[in-house]
Amino acid sequence: MGCSDHRVQALSFGAAAAAYQRGRPPYPAQAIDWMVPATTRRVLDLGAGTGKLTRQLHERGLDTIAVEPDEQMRAELTRNLPGVPVLAGYTEAIPLSDHSVDTVVAAQVWHWVDTERALPEVARVLTPNGTLSLVWNIHDERADWVAGLDRILHPHGIPRVPSVGVGVDAIQRPFAPVEHHTVEWCNHLTRAELLDLVASGSSFIALPPAERTALLAEVRTFCATHPALAGTKNITMPYITHCYRTHLLR
Numbered sequence: 001m002g003c004s005d006h007r008v009q010a011l012s013f014g015a016a017a018a019a020y021q022r023g024r025p026p027y028p029a030q031a032i033d034w035m036v037p038a039t040t041r042r043v044l045d046l047g048a049g050t051g052k053l054t055r056q057l058h059e060r061g062l063d064t065i066a067v068e069p070d071e072q073m074r075a076e077l078t079r080n081l082p083g084v085p086v087l088a089g090y091t092e093a094i095p096l097s098d099h100s101v102d103t104v105v106a107a108q109v110w111h112w113v114d115t116e117r118a119l120p121e122v123a124r125v126l127t128p129n130g131t132l133s134l135v136w137n138i139h140d141e142r143a144d145w146v147a148g149l150d151r152i153l154h155p156h157g158i159p160r161v162p163s164v165g166v167g168v169d170a171i172q173r174p175f176a177p178v179e180h181h182t183v184e185w186c187n188h189l190t191r192a193e194l195l196d197l198v199a200s201g202s203s204f205i206a207l208p209p210a211e212r213t214a215l216l217a218e219v220r221t222f223c224a225t226h227p228a229l230a231g232t233k234n235i236t237m238p239y240i241t242h243c244y245r246t247h248l249l250r
Contacts, residue, residue, distance in 0.1 A: 017076040021050040023196025025187040035133035047109030051077035092117035111166035133245040140238035145228040
């Protein structure tokens, strides 16, 4: 996939902003505890999407700012969190002044960014010794039904590419060596929310309408027939959350 295609795919989520908000999981408290130092007062959620992590940061009493390039995602975030500033901007062009935030977090987004341009921008807006934290929620495919669902989704649309940790190896001075931490947890959702989770994926969004309809029908059949899901209204999705953090060496 070329650079322009990568950018188009990265900005495709607005078409499914409502589904993204309904179906995507939050982040476990233990992960946020690890990513955001106790000394943080002002935090930037970079590439904030619909504000899944933004809400959790705001509810901790932090002075929270969100930056998101997609207009539809920003609109969804504003509807959900009217009291949080939401700015139009990119990871590579952050619309904040120098040394203005203590911590920058980027959730489910770092694999989309141009790290060569993004890292100097993050360093610019951080206060001295400020923290950069990256996080990805990943389905735990050790569960049989989760692996089965993935086998349904994977053949369709744009081939799946790795996301966890992509771009982390580009982080170097003036940042400290990167630390890695994982949290295993479960998210509880309804069948409708599981369908929204599927519908919010970039590969799904890229499919022609008829293929999207067929794929959702296949997922519904899977939910109705798999022994772990048949007859249940509520679903427990296991996750492994991968967290990375570093800080400025100045």
